[in-house]
Amino acid sequence: MNVQTSTSKLIKGATGDWEVVIGLEVHAQVKSNAKLFSGAATAFGGEPNSHVSLIDAAMPGMLPVINEECVAQAVRTGLGLKAKINLRSVFDRKNYFYPDLPQGYQISQYKSPVVGEGEVAVDMPYGTVRVGIERLHLEQDAGKSLHDQHPSMSLVDLNRSGVGLMEIVSKPDLRSSEEAKACLAKLRAIMRYLGTCDGDMEKGNLRADVNVSVRRPGDPLGTRCEIKNINSIRFVGQAIESEARRQIEILEDGGAIEQETRLYDPGRNETRSMRNKEEAHDYRYFPDPDLLPLELAETYVEELRRSLPELPDDRKARFMSEFGLARYDAGVLVAEKESADFFEAVVARADGTLRDAKLAANWVLNELFGRLNREGLPITASPVSAEKLGAILDLMTEGAISGKIAKELFEIVWAEGGEPRAIVEARGLKQVTDTSAIEKLVDDVIAAHPDKVRQARTKPAMIGWFVGQVMKTSGGKANPQAVNELLKAKLDI
């Protein structure tokens, strides 16, 4: 299923428009303490071969025993993707030779995966794209080879060997690099909300293979190329753009696309062929005789379903209905669980009452996100806590400070820390609402500028200039509304 292909998504070639067709294969590391089939730790880093059991090193006679939490995590993810949970699935051996795969095969799921078809809703500026999920299966990660540490040998560390991965395969429902990036971001958000994958792409615990083909709009699918192992959302976009261009150039020159596996090189912004991979697809899958079929009870799945946390789509709907937020604002806030949590913490006062949610959303989205982006900080490292931002908003809604002072106060709390209320008292930032004090300021400004007063009689818009002058002499502390009213009366306009 897909929204109508809009012309903006098509790529212009020399001989007309082309449509790019994209499918994703996402490898997500299961969040668990121990590995998929052994009791060794999954922790990142560690000394070489320290998080390795004799099973992970494929010593003779070792038998795999499945980690029940990895199964639960896969089922939770499947439920989060609104997918069919297969109550019976089978583990297979995928045979290939590589030094960081000591077994000589990867335990994976081939014909009978634990999760079947599902769907993920991807929000785009032109509407929601519904991307089909083909399947999700459990498999083992491989070890890591280092090729540049020794003149003639490669070094192998098996700490990753046997860590549980979920491979999520989408249908070829994506039609632009932007949609592919948004889809990957959405999958990541769903898993982070579920707590089934950390989604830390820098640590490699979320990686994507991208299938790309091009065709004339309305034509059958073209021959695809698979770009392997991309480890950032930005690179996914760039890889698709450059690969689509490459394929279009070949086709427009009268050539044909060869189905192959390619690698993306971010430094050169191009994809290139991986040699000698054609025979690597001869995996000779067969059911792993060491493992019985994975059988799940209906009641077990239902129990997991009941314990699912609120997911991004539900949270967005709630922010719109409960707080009256605009669709776009709600979407930005829920995209990262931490942002949504922060926003809700700003809205909720300690005494259980709620602040103005739209005001809170504006401040989080504009002031806070703007400042965080400038400093390159994640929201979890914000120097202004949700509680302090809430206190700033309270001071503003109470009328103690103006919006302008609130922004200054935000900067002070950002740079120096401290309690907003105490800062306002100590630095005399309180808004002057005392009319007699403001009146004095207004009178002074009027007396100092008789020429402007004459102009204002014929040109009432001049009042803005007077308001500015009074605000300036008050150090921004005068209540602008009170100033405006007093000026109107005194200038007789």
Next chain:
Amino acid sequence: MSIDTPTVRHIAHLARIAVADEEVERLKGEINDVLAFVDQLSEVDVAGVEPMTSVTPMAMKKRPDVVTDGEIADDIVKNAPAAQDHFFLVPKVVE
């Protein structure tokens, strides 16, 4: 079912087993003998019989998500032909 000489070479290569030219014909004969032996099973009519995945009617054993193993890097690389700082050393595999 039987296999030909190129198939013997192909599966030997997939498994990275060096097979000398003079061994290929002998191996082909041995593999085909094994296949012929197993092929006798196809004489049994299994229409409508569910595939048997285990000889014992039991559910797959599962393990709690607890770290109980590892931190034995000395043991892990003990039998390796070559090791350095607890890494395995293998012939360079980068293309």
